[in-house]
Amino acid sequence: MAITQxxxxxxxQLAYLDDEVSEHTKLAEEINAIMDFVEQxxxxxxxxxxxxxxxxxxxxxxxDDEVKEPDCIQQLAAIAPVFEDNLYLVPKVIDSGQ
Structure with missing residues (x-):
């Protein structure tokens, strides 16, 4: 089974790959080799x-699946800089780039 363009x-498109035309032939050959192996x-x-x-x-x-540690959420909340609704609030570290 040969893969078509x-x-x-x-x-x-499904794999979100860049559209490098120079790599079309190589990519098609690699996929065809995989398909040939599957056929084997x-x-x-x-x-x-x-x-x-x-x-x-x-x-x-x-x-056995049993609880061994006590629920220590309050102890962890006491040492957290910002803790709200059982969540640690942290500064934003990823910018959207806009």
Whole structure:
């Protein structure tokens, strides 16, 4: 399956990529190589092979989900410079650039 220029334009728009015309050919070749690899994967016979959830047959020992720390919101609020409605208020660090 070869990617068309129309497909490439749609992909670039969806991925918010810059429209560098000089890179169209390279990008199309890379996407076509990925699509060719996917086609190769589709050809693999997986009959009788159980799906894997994890590549290793390991079991994770998880601890019980229980609260161990007391609710310390008031202690944190006491040391915060500005704290309002359970939120830390901080100075603006990102400018909109306008």
């Amino acid at each position: 129309e497909d490439l334009g749609s992909i670039k 994967l589709k050809q693999v016979d997986t009959t009788g092979i159980a799906p894997l959830f994890h590549p290793f047959d390991l079991h994770q020992r998880l601890r």
